[in-house]
Amino acid sequence: MVQTQVSVTQKETIAPAWWRLTLVAPELPSPLPGQFLLVRCADRLTCYLRRPIFPIPLPQAQFTLLLRPDPDPGLAWLSARQPGDTLDVIGPLGRGFPLPKNVRHLLLVSDTPAMGPLLGQMERAIAAGAAVTLVLGSSRASALYPVAALPPAVEYQAATLDGSLGYRGPVTELLPDLLRWADMTCLVGSTLLYQTVRRQMEQARLRAEANFLYGLVADSPLACGMGACLSCAVSTPNGFKLACVEGPVFDLTELELL
Template identity: 30%
Template sequence: MVYELEAEVVYNRPVSGITWEIKLKAEPIASSSLPGQFVMVETHKGDIKEYDPLNRRPFAVADTENGSVVIYYDVVGRGTKKLTFLRKGDKVHLLGPLGEGSFPIKENKKAIVVAGGIGASGVSLLVKRLKEKNIPTVVLYGARNREFLSMFDWYESVKGGTVEVVYYTDDGSFGKKGFPVQDLDKFIENPQEVVIYACGPKPLLRYLKDYSSKRGIETYLSLDRRMACGWGVCLGCVVKTVNGFERVCKEGPVFEAQHLLEF
């Protein structure tokens, strides 16, 4: 079920680098969101004179708590800049949870979660659910430098017990120097007993599609596309799959890697 509601801002604050974190009171969206699903957020404050940008913007449901949705967003353009103007108590229209393709939990497999940059917010709810189910999980979280490991505090708070987190930076300013996929082999003893989940830049996801295809590893990728409607009507977000063209906002955003032909 998809809900359209006016959500109240609990807080909206800068976190690190270009990333902000916003928490919105959004029941029943919060309690019904599955890992990998997203919401479309109206980025203006509702004043008719400020109806710009017109289209809502898509953001992953990074976390949910007490009837609220938490989003981590990079400030990259007009919409996300406007989001930073929201203050505690402001109201903003929200549509969600969206996307019929979410991350499936595999109870009998070790989970390897690859997060690239702000893609960390696309897999964080998944990591939380994996931990709740005591599923052994390795998170490989990479970014260009320490500042861009924007969800560092969140991942630190969830690590421990069945969840191991390994950090990577391109410049070596924190954690291991290099990319989060460089040590994959070390974490995989038997490809049949592992499932890979990932969200991040396209080159990272393409690498994982290739890597998992060669080794026969079940792999789920969360795709990012510019979205105008977010609920399947504009056809602006299609990718080529084994079933023909499919909509990232409707059939995705999570797809099994070998299901994808071009993205």
């Protein structure tokens, strides 16, 4: 973990209301997908707390940030950054997604636009020679990550509640066969998604299989990044764990998903 300045080198519009910032950070250790940075946004009077941001690693000491319109003043400020601007960041923090060498079939699932960590895991798995299936769900097509921005090596499936793209219905209805195909599954999304997929895993694989189903717990505040404020505690059968230190990526068989 270091505190350093990173420079914005590129800003792209990859679809309406979807932006990608590329930053160069020669002093920052390369983050794993699912690890986060604490970014100072605006000034301390406007945004006293740093905002947790999930970087997507790139070669040559670079990473990208996936941005969307957001009512939060700090994230709105971040979305307005342009090439030449600098950001004050602390990180990388927490534990990211694992990728064991024996994983040949990787399933990635999200029901939220904030699915950037899965993109880093996707690129990592492709580089390792694994087959990757990305399944995204939302209420409508405009809230889904643009398929044109995905590499051709990825199999992509979509589900929308209004039927505007892909399967009409919840994204979890696409998963039973894929859970039997996969060697590992990574999720970014809602607690309801995690609850449902864990039940589906137990049915498809006939047990609650450890080291198979991982989820990024993003609904707990990642305020301090070092476990001091205790605001990110998540419940497990063996007591509480701190998402900013022992997560935010967890084996979902180890959490109590209420």
